[in-house]
Amino acid sequence: xxxxxxxxxxxxxxxxxxxxxxxxxxxxxxxxxxxxxxxxxxxxxxxxxxxxxxxxxxxxxxxxxxxxxxxxxxxxxxxxxxxxxxxxxxxxxxxxxxxxxxxxxxxxxxxxxxxxxxxxxxxxxxxxxxxxxxxxxxxxxxxxxxxxxxxxxxxxxxxxxxxxxxxxxxxxxxxxxxxxxxxxxxxxxxxxxxxxxxxxxxxxxxxxxxxxxxxxxxxxxxxxxxxxxxxxxxxxxxxxxxxxxxxxxxxxxxxxxxxxxxxxxxxxxxxxxxxxxxxxxxxxxxxxxxxxxxxxxxxxxxxxxxxxxxxxxxxxxxxxxxxxxxxxxxxxxxxxxxxxxxxxxxxxxxxxxxxxxxxxxxxxxxxxxxxxxxxxxxxxxxxxxxxxxxxxxxxxxxxxxxxxxxxxxxxxxxxxxxxxxxxxxxxxxxxxxxxxxxxxxxxxxxxxxxxxxxxxxxxxxxxxxxxxxxxxxxxxxxxxx
Amino acid sequence: xxxxxxxxxxxxxxxxxxxxxxxxxxxxxxxxxxxxxxxxxxxxxxxxxxxxxxxxxxxxxxxxxxxxxxxxxxxxxxxxxxxxxxxxxxxxxxxxxxxxxxxxx
Numbered sequence: 015x016x017x018x019x020x021x022x023x024x025x026x027x028x029x030x031x032x033x034x035x036x037x038x039x040x041x042x043x044x045x046x047x048x049x050x051x052x053x054x055x056x057x058x059x060x061x062x063x064x065x066x067x068x069x070x071x072x073x074x075x076x077x078x079x080x081x082x083x084x085x086x087x088x089x090x091x092x093x094x095x096x097x098x099x100x101x102x103x104x105x106x107x108x109x110x111x112x113x114x115x116x117x118x119x120x121x122x123x124x125x126x127x128x129x130x131x132x133x134x135x136x137x138x139x140x141x142x143x144x145x146x147x148x149x150x151x152x153x154x155x156x157x158x159x160x161x162x163x164x165x166x167x168x169x170x171x172x173x174x175x176x177x178x179x180x181x182x183x184x185x186x187x188x189x190x191x192x193x194x195x196x197x198x199x200x201x202x203x204x205x206x207x208x209x210x211x212x213x214x215x216x217x218x219x220x221x222x223x224x225x226x227x228x229x230x231x232x233x234x235x236x237x238x239x240x241x242x243x244x245x246x247x248x249x250x251x252x253x254x255x256x257x258x259x260x261x262x263x264x265x266x267x268x269x270x271x272x273x274x275x276x277x278x279x280x281x282x283x284x285x286x287x288x289x290x291x292x293x294x295x296x297x298x299x300x301x302x303x304x305x306x307x308x309x310x311x312x313x314x315x316x317x318x319x320x321x322x323x324x325x326x327x328x329x330x331x332x333x334x335x336x337x338x339x340x341x342x343x344x345x346x347x348x349x350x351x352x353x354x355x356x357x358x359x360x361x362x363x364x365x366x367x368x369x370x371x372x373x374x375x376x377x378x379x380x381x382x383x384x385x386x387x388x389x390x391x392x393x394x395x396x397x398x399x400x401x402x403x404x405x406x407x408x409x410x411x412x413x414x415x416x417x418x419x420x421x422x423x424x425x426x427x428x429x430x431x432x433x434x435x436x437x438x439x440x441x442x443x444x445x446x447x448x449x450x451x452x453x454x455x456x457x458x459x460x461x462x463x464x465x466x467x468x469x470x471x472x473x474x475x476x477x478x479x480x481x482x483x484x485x486x487x488x489x490x491x492x493x494x495x
Numbered sequence: 496x497x498x499x500x501x502x503x504x505x506x507x508x509x510x511x512x513x514x515x516x517x518x519x520x521x522x523x524x525x526x527x528x529x530x531x532x533x534x535x536x537x538x539x540x541x542x543x544x545x546x547x548x549x550x551x552x553x554x555x556x557x558x559x560x561x562x563x564x565x566x567x568x569x570x571x572x573x574x575x576x577x578x579x580x581x582x583x584x585x586x587x588x589x590x591x592x593x594x595x596x597x598x599x600x
Contacts, residue, residue, distance in 0.1 A: 111580040204560040218559035247566055248559065316545045327520060334521070336593050341586035348596045353523035365522055369513070369532060370539055372520040383543065388556030390546055395557060428538050444560025468562050 033082030081124030114211025131166030161191030186437025193461020271405030288453030327371030
């Protein structure tokens with residue numbers, strides 16, 4: 015299963031394989047590589063049944079490119095009748111009564127869901143170590159993290175267990191694991207993809223997107239996921255372009271904005287060197303590098319660690335042991351029930367963020383923290399608007415380092431938070447961005463981040479696609495897979 | 496990232512502060528947990544305090560990406576998920592209602 019969706023679709027169309035065979039192969043590979051811990055739940059029986067139905071439908075004609083293609087969903091997307099845990103004890107036995115819009119749309123496009131991938135608990139983490147179900151291992155080095163929070167999806171695609179998976183990105187949770195695992199992952203513009211049925215973390219920042227081997231595959235997946243949804247109050251009512259049809263245009267004259275400081279302090283020299291070489295490839299293709307500045311992004315991490323916890327503390331207030339999810343087995347009265355339920359149901363990082371958010375929103379601190387962060391958020395977004403007057407896309411690092419060892423940062427929350435310095439500003443501004451494989455440093459993948467103007471996903475995907483036409487980093491497979 | 500030390504008029508949190516915040520968030524914590532969270536949250540607030548290096552007077556707060564807007568739906572009854580299916584995922588129900596410990600004597 016080292017094939018891309020594009021290749022799989024060709025094979026299915028030519029009758030060289032069946033969807034049922036693909037699903038059997040995928041399930042076997044997931045089990046062979048169970049040590050990665052990339053999956054929380056498999057839905058084998060339904061996947062086989064749906065694959066057979068897809069094969070029958072194909073014979074009747076009219077199958078789209080995603081028809082019969084096995085995929086995985088991050089375990090943050092509600093799946094009707096299939097456990098959706100969000101990697102938390104709080105939802106360990108939760109079986110949603112409905113599908114998330116993304117799940118419903120991908121089903122309608124013919125994708126076959128084989129299972130739900132592991133992640134940081136409630137998507138709070140950058141290493142996948144906060145999962146109630148244990149950490150995911152990086153296929154490139156099993157003693158290292160895959161990144162987070164969509165670490166299971168990234169490891170599953172990197173290990174070629176599935177051709178594609180969904181992820182969500184609140185501060186980098188698609189792009190950082192994509193970079194650390196050597197795959198392509200896109201965070202769309204805020205509002206591009208419906209958040210309905212996505213377990214909420216920070217609602218003004220959360221956005222779902224595709225994770226796959228190539229930008230071309232991401233283009234097909236995004237087209238299936240995106241679009242207006244009346245169930246999401248921030249969903250954009252704008253047409254969805256045919257992203258795949260827009261791939262292929264050359265990059266002559268493309269102005270690529272580069273922030274000089276992002277290649278210096280704090281970025282591992284070998285990572286910076288790989289990224290500089292990637293920029294040279296863009297120059298060879300006719301793109302022009304333009305110096306830009308994002309001065310307020312230096313304060314994006316502090317800003318984010320007010321806003322995301324504030325929104326999380328509000329969103330996670332719903333876990334009270336009354337309507338769904340875990341309830342503590344023993345309690346005295348209703349307040350004791352709330353407290354015991356929440357203390358036993360949430361892990362340490364989730365509690366930490368709930369308390370930071372509660373503090374920031376509490377009387378006497380609201381203006382100093384929450385409103386201050388909202389004002390700073392606008393300055394950060396304004397910097398991007400100014401930069402895009404001088405360039406068409408931005409290019410830079412996803413993460414300051416390659417995949418770090420398991421356990422290296424999980425005892426120090428602040429050092430873990432600072433790891434997301436390059437991805438967080440984009441969520442605050444609501445812009446689209448992707449990570450694509452751009453080389454290796456010390457045998458570990460390096461990701462290049464491309465950032466676009468609002469709703470300019472097509473240009474980003476094309477820039478990534480053209481890079482992948484000229485390089486083979488995205489085709490590299492970890493040893494043993 | 497460059498660290499900027501700016502006095503922000505906030506003192507480090509102690510276990511008592513944590514107890515108060517934890518109560519607001521309806522989290523029950525043990526004594527040692529309160530001590531550990533006091534240290535961690537103080538460090539996080541120290542990080543957060545770096546915001547004060549940026550002057551933001553007169554800047555309009557940004558609650559969500561501007562282009563996204565916030566839409567209101569029509570105030571019409573929608574009956575998409577039925578009561579039984581919602582109650583089926585609750586920890587305890589009786590006679591079609593959620594069951595909780597007595598709150599009114």
